[in-house]
Amino acid sequence: MQENSSQTPRRCERQPSKIPISLVLEADPFKADDSAITLDISPRGVRVRTNLALAPGEWVKVVAKGEFTQAIAALVIWVRKDQSSRSTFAGLELF
Numbered sequence: 001m002q003e004n005s006s007q008t009p010r011r012c013e014r015q016p017s018k019i020p021i022s023l024v025l026e027a028d029p030f031k032a033d034d035s036a037i038t039l040d041i042s043p044r045g046v047r048v049r050t051n052l053a054l055a056p057g058e059w060v061k062v063v064a065k066g067e068f069t070q071a072i073a074a075l076v077i078w079v080r081k082d083q084s085s086r087s088t089f090a091g092l093e094l095f
Contacts, residue, residue, distance in 0.1 A: 012042035019064055023050050024071070026059035045093045046074070054079050054090045062092065 017038055024032040036050040046062065054060070054076045061071040074092035081088055 012044050014040040014042045014047070017041045021048065021065060022063040023048065023052055024061040024063070025052065026061060026073070039089070045077070045091060047089065047091050049087050049089055051086070052088060054088055060092065062094070 017040055019038040019041075021036045021038055022032060022034045023036045031052060033050045033052045036048055036052070039047045039049055041047075048062075052060075056076050056079060058076045060074050060076060062074050063069055063071045073095045075095065076090055077093050078091045079088060080090075
């Protein structure tokens with residue numbers, strides 16, 4: 001029996017990875033979160049936890065803290081709010 005699934009198969013395998021990052025909204029550089037963190041990564045994207053209110057279709061800059069501080073452009077693909085922690089979980093496609 002074939003299972004009907006509405007999920008799109010992943011293009012790349014995710015790897016758990018907690019990296020402290022900064023997220024900056026491209027449309028409003030004054031809106032940033034220096035306490036954001038990655039939860040998992042793949043060659044094409046990253047899942048993050050942030051205090052920013054993000055929306056699908058927005059562009060952000062991702063900056064890893066530490067040695068490599070070059071900003072990477074990313075498109076917000078999906079967003080889920082966590083009411084208990086007031087955090088936002090988001091899937092970002094890296095460019």
